[in-house]
Amino acid sequence: MKDKFEKFVQENREEFDVFEPRQELWQQICQQLPPPAAKKEAKVISINFGERASFRADFMFMRVAAAVLLLLGCGLTLLLTKQNTPANAIAATEQVRLNNIAPELAEVEAYYTSQINSKKGQLSAYNLKVLGLDEEHDIEQELARLDRNYAELKKQLYTTPNTDKVMDAMIRNLQLRIMVLNRQLEVLEKIEKLQKTETSEPGQNETQII
Amino acid sequence: METRRYQDVNVQVIDRCKNGDNRAQYELYKLYAKAMFNVSMRITNDYAEAEDVLQEAFISAFKNLHTYKADASFGSWLKKIVVNAAINAIRKKRSELVPMDERLAEDVADEVDEDDNEWKVEQVRYAIQRLPDGYRVVLSLYLLEGFDHAEIGEILGITESTSKSQYSRARKKLVEIMRAPHIVAH
Known part of the structure; x- marks a missing residue:
């Protein structure tokens, strides 16, 4: 049974804790604590092959060797994957994790990527220098910007609760690229036609210029 | 739910402490230092001594962490x-913490006259600090640290009934102190 006074104390219990130890106290405590469980001393395994040969493997040495091997392996894998990945490709490396977050994304990406690549292939068929086009540079920049934007969105996909919204933005980004490429193709086709007529009917062209 | 999750967090930190992880030790210290320091202050009634106690207690706790079983909360351990x-x-x-003079217990009326409801935490706290050691310890352990009389008896090496009578005497004394003019003005 608690009386009124006890209830009062209980209700205001927090306010009774008014003191605080000095900040430095932890330093003093820390110094007297035993150091973190000391690493076990290097164990030595000795394997005896009969009486003549004895083989000693120092654990420490084994550890270093394992570490070096691991590093080499990592480096090699990294190098190989880097070489295998085309510079401008829409990253396909994280597909596994993405499949959990946005299962439809893989399909969408595959579709648009193939579209974009075919457009790019068509584009590269034109000899831009011959066509006297400077614009190529701008397009590359625009595509690079879209690529950065896309990577950013993809990162968001891992953290955002609203995947649909981000997905929409990503798809729009891909569509935009195709639009940019299409426009460029149209322009190039027009120029090509113009040049063809130019070469076949030079007279007419001259009058046009004049 | 809340307390359960809270304990789970502690369990991880405690496990890291067991391995001597300094950062985990500091985390645990930060979490409990203030509360434990006030426990220590109420018993020792002396700042420097309370710090010494806190230091000793934390060192001992970290050294004996392997004896802590998760059946009780870490805080109460x-x-x-x-x-x-x-x-x-x-x-x-001090030689004798709790005066064993049981005759005094009979003088204490069961009903302590605490008619006014106008207590202030600061005033009560101040009055507790002015209690004699024996009274202050029993009253603090019971009123603020949440031990029952059987536990207090065990801690202090006295009987449960001694703890009870000591507590009611402490209460009476507390009222006296709070009524004193200099406290009222406080």
Whole structure:
């Protein structure tokens, strides 16, 4: 049974804790604590092959060797994957994790990527220098910007609760690229036609210029 | 739910402490230092001594962490260590912690006259600090640290009934102190 006074104390219990130890106290405590469980001393395994040969493997040495091997392996894998990945490709490396977050994304990406690549292939068929086009540079920049934007969105996909919204933005980004490429193709086709007529009917062209 | 998750967090930190992880130790210290320091303060009633006790208690707790079983909350396990260290500290200084004069117990009326409801925390706290050691310890352990009389008896090496009578005497004395003019003005 608690009386009124006890209830009062209980209700205001927090306010009774008014003191605080000095900040430095932890330093003093820390110094007297035993150091973190000391690493076990290097164990030595000795394997005896009969009486003549004895083989000693120092654990420490084994550890270093394992570490070096691991590093080499990592480096090699990294190098190989880097070489295998085309510079401008829409990253396909994280597909596994993405499949959990946005299962439809893989399909969408595959579709648009193939579209974009075919457009790019068509584009590269034109000899831009011959066509006297400077614009190529701008397009590359625009595509690079879209690529950065896309990577950013993809990162968001891992953290955002609203995947649909981000997905929409990503798809729009891909569509935009195709639009940019299409426009460029149209322009190039027009120029090509113009040049063809130019070469076949030079007279007419001259009058046009004049 | 809330307390359960809270404990789970502690369990991880405690496991890291067991491996001697300094950062985990500091985390645990930060979490409990203030509360434990106030426990220590109430028993020792002396800032420097309370710090010594806190230091000793934390070192002992970290060294004996492997004996902590998750069946009780870490806070109450730690509090027991702090209380014991604090009581040892004042025992070293003062000969008799709880006067064993049972005759006094009979003088204490069961009903303590506490008609006014106008208590203020600061005033009560101040009055507790002015209680004699024996009274202050029993009253603090019961009223603020949440031990029952059987536990207090065990901690102090007295009987449960001694703890009870000591507590009611402490209460009476507390009212007296709070009524004193200089406290009222406080």
